[in-house]
Amino acid sequence: MPLQPGAILLGGFAAPEADQLLADIQRIEEANPFRRMVTPGGWQMSVAMTNCGEVGWVTDRSGYRYDWLDPETGEPWPAMPMSFRSMAERAAEVAGFTGFDPDSCLINRYEPGSRLSLHQDRNERDFDAPIVSVSLGLPATFLWGGVTRGDKPMRVRLLHGDVVVWGGPARLTFHGVDTLHGGASPAGSFRYNLTLRAAR
Template sequence: MDLFSEQRPEFVPLATGACWLPGFALPVMDALWPAVQQHLCQHPAQQMMTPMGLMSVRTSSMGDWGWVGNSQGYAYSAHQPGTHLPWPPIPPVIAQLAAAAANRAGYPDFVPDSCLINVYAPGSKMGLHQDKDEMDFSQPIVSLSLGIAATFLFGGGKRSDKPVRIPLQHGDIVVWGGASRRFYHGVAQVKAATHPLLGAQRINLTLRKAR
């Protein structure tokens, strides 16, 4: 299948246990986007430090566990850096959407307890990495794209495996788990563009069962 075709299917298999759901979030966007906006107004995304340096994206979190990083490493934390307050709960529209996407991908009863929000300005990117800090690898990863288009890189079990390039648009969701749960993935450098709803940014929500 030509992933860059103008015709957008509803379900695209990517690997064993992984799929792309173009436009899956669009039916709930009227409730979804205001929930994300409100969260980012109250809990602004910030650049996190990692042992490899300052990230090019800005991050925030929702749920029982938020993702945090510093020069020593990164981990899930129940408290926000700086304020030490608990992260706010995942809004029902986001949790229900993630559960529906996971179910469509073959993972029933997915209940995320962590939602990482990455904010990409043009020029930002995310290097190939694995999601491997969670405790239950039987649970999938659900990744939602909002705003300007981006190329998602979905590789294999080894960093050297050549990734598939997936042209994600506003409202697309990618789900992976099972045999592909720890596959390497990333985001190519985001090109300058403007989205009519979000402006010159891409926002990605990654929902997981962290604990």
Template sequence: MDLFSAHPTEPVALAIGAYWLPGFALPCMPLLWQCLQQHLLAHPAQHMMTPMGYPMSVATSSMGRWGWVSDAQSYGYSAHNPLTEAPWQAIPPVILQLAAQAAEQAGYARFVPDSCLINSYAPDSKMGLHRDKDEQDFSQPIVSVSLGLPAIFMFGGAKRSDKTAKIPLQHGDVVVWGGASRRFYHGVAAVKPGTHPLTGSRRINLTLRQAK
């Protein structure tokens, strides 16, 4: 269901414990983007395989003590980049501060993520409905930061069959969910072709979690 005919400027409650913070990341975007570019030079995004044996349409990299990984056996977290065997680089202070501030805005105090998944979407790539369930502590929220091309974020409920709200995310938007909605289904519709002044023909999403 489409709930929004225009991009809001104030926080929007999506569900119990879930909030859309339009433009929240824009003030720190120049430094954030500089850190992200440097990271991707050392840890380029790669198309990992799903346990069903198919390459993901979205390319991924990670920051933090734990990086999200996928292979023919399972999804999970690893302290090392499977492509290079090198440890993931630390999450830069600007991103840690943004995550903590966004979480606090949504009612979650003292959020300190140990994992930052970087998803790079080319045009037509997407993320199917799924739940974040590979973490050990579900009391901690998830903070999602959008950069570059716009995308439709689908936010559902506790069951895959629940109706989804279609959230038109733009560059700099942040979504935070936790508490009662921590394990709600969510996904990203196929990204439409376009060009953004910062990221070019890509949408980049940062997903910050407390993995372990």
């Protein structure tokens, strides 16, 4: 389902491989546990996060950035699983973005009551590469906005296995996730989101 030029929802695209993706998330969590990071303004995020790949996205009082090392451990992030990379490359190609080469995956874990406010993905090295976002677990309401934070967002229901890809003219669109509701899912009482990017 097209969201706008350069952005598309691929319904159920990741569902056939969801079990493998969830197993790989568990392995990454064992090496780098989820944590609720702090924004530059000092607010603790309601979404728990970890990373894999060459660099990881982090936030603390010094700002938003990509870091080669996990600031909590001083160690490199876990390698990106082939299941993540393959899924992202194929989804990007289906969406019309060939040659996508992700080097970073931010993994968000939502629990009931957590949300992610409208924001842009703009800490990457350039904006030519798309963003690939994979939803697993509890359903969520994706907020797809506009070119400013004040633009009223479209509300898009995301289910287990859905993938959203955006780039080109949609690359800097504001987006977020509305407050998550409880329930049961293949991921238990959580929603996981894989956000794959060419960060460096």
